[in-house]
Amino acid sequence: MKRLIIPAVTAVCVFLSACATGTGVIDDFFTTLIGPSADQGAENTGAPVEKTPPKARNSGKTTGPAVPDRLPVLASVSARQTRTYPRPASYEAAYAYRNDTADPQVRRLPQQIESLRSKDPAEYVRQAAAYISKNSKDPFDKVKKAHDLVALTIRYDAASFLANRNPPQDYESVLKSKLAVCEGYSNVFKKFCDELGVDAEVVHGYGRGVGSSPFIDENPADSNHAWNIVFIENAGYLIDCTWDAGNLRGSSFQADYTTDYLFLKPEYFIYNHFPEDPRQQLLEKPLSPVAFSRLPFCRPKYFEIFSAEAGDFAKVLRAAGKTELEFSLKDGFTPSVEVYDETGNKKLEHRSFVQKEGDLYRAYLSFPAAENYMVRFFIKKESARAAESCAEFGVISTAASGVRYPTQYTSFGPGISIISPLEMPLVKNQTYEFKIRAEGKEIIALLYNRNIIPLEKDEAGNFFIEAEIPSNTKEIMIGAANNPRGRYEGLVTYEVK
Missing domain, CATH: 2.60.40 (Immunoglobulin-like)
Known part of the structure; x- marks a missing residue:
C-alpha cells in the first residue's frame, strides 16, 4: 500500500470541467x-406523524394542481351499476402512444376550428372531433389526440382553487375560459370522446396530489379528484388529463405536458388514484381504502x-x-x-x-x-x-x-464508485485510504490547493493511495484525467475540518 504525506505546496494549475449535480429528487423505489x-x-x-392538513384539499400531482373538496357526481349511478369494466388482454397498442410527445396535428389545429372555441363551444368540439377522426389511425390515436388537445389548451385554474371558489366546470364554460380544475378537464375530455364515438365516463375519487404526504393520514373515501375511463375494443383504460397538463408551482400553474397518465396500467394508476366505485380501479382484486393508504408514493416513471x-x-x-x-x-x-x-x-x-x-x-x-x-x-x-x-x-x-x-459532480457516472472514504468531513492530520473504482479513466488524482497527487492502480483495477490530510486545506477533490497534463474532471469533493 502506498502511503503519502500530502505536501503543503506544489504549484500546478488545475482545470475542472465539472459542476455539481442538480437538485434531482426521487422517492420510493429500491429493491x-x-x-x-x-x-x-x-x-x-411505521407510525405516521400526524400533521395538520392544508386548508385546501388537492387533486394534482405531488407538485401539481388541486381541486375543491367535493365534486358533483355527473355520471349516472344507476348506469354504472350495470357497467362492466373488462381489462385489455394486452397494453401494447395503447402504450405505443405513451411517448411524452404531443401530437403535432393537435398542436396545429386549424384556425377556423380554434376560432369557434369561445363563441360556439359545441361546434368547436364537433369540428375538432371531425378533424381528429380524419387524421387518426386507430381508436387509441383518437383518444391520444383528444387527451393532448385538452392537456395542451386548458390551464389549471389555480386562482379559483386557492381562493376556494367553484366556477362552473361544464365543458362549455371551460372551453370559453380555457381554465379548469380536474372536474372541468374530465368533462371536456368526455365531451370530445362522445363526439368521437368513444365510450367514456368521468370517475370521481381520491387523488394523492398537492398537500399529500406519507406523514399525513389519508381518507381515500373522501373524494377530491376526477379523471376518466375510456373503453376501446371493449376494454377499459384510465386517463388523467389534469395531471398530464402540468403542475402547481406555489400559487401559479406551470404547463408541463406528459403522457404519464394516458392509458397507464391500473396496477400503477392505483398508487395515486382511488375511485369511489371499486370497479373503476380496473383491478382483478380491488384494493380496500386501508390497503391503498399503505401504498408508497410512486409516480408512473418509477414503474417504467x-x-x-x-x-x-x-x-x-x-x-x-x-x-x-x-x-x-x-x-x-x-x-x-x-x-x-x-x-x-x-x-x-x-x-x-x-x-x-x-x-x-x-x-x-x-x-x-x-x-x-x-x-x-x-x-x-x-x-x-x-x-x-x-x-x-x-x-x-x-x-x-x-x-x-461528499459532493458529487456530473462526471460521476455509473462507472465510478467510491470505496473509501465515503463519509465526511475528513479530519486534518489524520490518514485515510482513498480508494476508487473508475472505469475508462486513465488517471485519478487528489486535487487540493493547486496540488495534483496521482493515485496508483492495483491489480483489480482500483485506484488507491494512503494519505495524511494536510492542515492547510479546507477541501480535497478527487479528479480524473486522460493524461498527466490533461484537464481534470471533478468527481467528488470532501470537506476538511
Whole structure:
C-alpha cells in the first residue's frame, strides 16, 4: 500500500470541467433496505406523524394542481351499476402512444376550428372531433389526440382553487375560459370522446396530489379528484388529463405536458388514484381504502424505469440515524436521491450519496436528528436537461447522525464508485485510504490547493493511495484525467475540518 504525506505546496494549475449535480429528487423505489436500522414491508409501515392538513384539499400531482373538496357526481349511478369494466388482454397498442410527445396535428389545429372555441363551444368540439377522426389511425390515436388537445389548451385554474371558489366546470364554460380544475378537464375530455364515438365516463375519487404526504393520514373515501375511463375494443383504460397538463408551482400553474397518465396500467394508476366505485380501479382484486393508504408514493416513471416492485416497501420506514437502499434501473437513466425535512420544502445538503456498485445502485442516507424526514428520488434521462421526481417516502429517524457525504459532480457516472472514504468531513492530520473504482479513466488524482497527487492502480483495477490530510486545506477533490497534463474532471469533493 502506498502511503503519502500530502505536501503543503506544489504549484500546478488545475482545470475542472465539472459542476455539481442538480437538485434531482426521487422517492420510493429500491429493491432492498440494508441493515437492521431500516424497516420494510406493507405490514410494517411505521407510525405516521400526524400533521395538520392544508386548508385546501388537492387533486394534482405531488407538485401539481388541486381541486375543491367535493365534486358533483355527473355520471349516472344507476348506469354504472350495470357497467362492466373488462381489462385489455394486452397494453401494447395503447402504450405505443405513451411517448411524452404531443401530437403535432393537435398542436396545429386549424384556425377556423380554434376560432369557434369561445363563441360556439359545441361546434368547436364537433369540428375538432371531425378533424381528429380524419387524421387518426386507430381508436387509441383518437383518444391520444383528444387527451393532448385538452392537456395542451386548458390551464389549471389555480386562482379559483386557492381562493376556494367553484366556477362552473361544464365543458362549455371551460372551453370559453380555457381554465379548469380536474372536474372541468374530465368533462371536456368526455365531451370530445362522445363526439368521437368513444365510450367514456368521468370517475370521481381520491387523488394523492398537492398537500399529500406519507406523514399525513389519508381518507381515500373522501373524494377530491376526477379523471376518466375510456373503453376501446371493449376494454377499459384510465386517463388523467389534469395531471398530464402540468403542475402547481406555489400559487401559479406551470404547463408541463406528459403522457404519464394516458392509458397507464391500473396496477400503477392505483398508487395515486382511488375511485369511489371499486370497479373503476380496473383491478382483478380491488384494493380496500386501508390497503391503498399503505401504498408508497410512486409516480408512473418509477414503474417504467425501476426494477423493484414498489408494493414491497412501506411509505414510511424507520432508521437509526443512517440507512442504505439498493435498487436497479434501466440503462440510459441516472438516479439521484435527496433528503428533505418533514414538510418536503427544505433540502438537507450532503445527506445522501448514490453510486452504482456492481449491478445495483446503492443510496446512502443520513439524518441529522431524531426527527421525521422526506426522501425523494429523481431520475434523469441521458438526453434530458433536468431530473424528474418519480417517488418519495417518509423516514422516522430514531437517532441523530453527524455523517455527511461528499459532493458529487456530473462526471460521476455509473462507472465510478467510491470505496473509501465515503463519509465526511475528513479530519486534518489524520490518514485515510482513498480508494476508487473508475472505469475508462486513465488517471485519478487528489486535487487540493493547486496540488495534483496521482493515485496508483492495483491489480483489480482500483485506484488507491494512503494519505495524511494536510492542515492547510479546507477541501480535497478527487479528479480524473486522460493524461498527466490533461484537464481534470471533478468527481467528488470532501470537506476538511
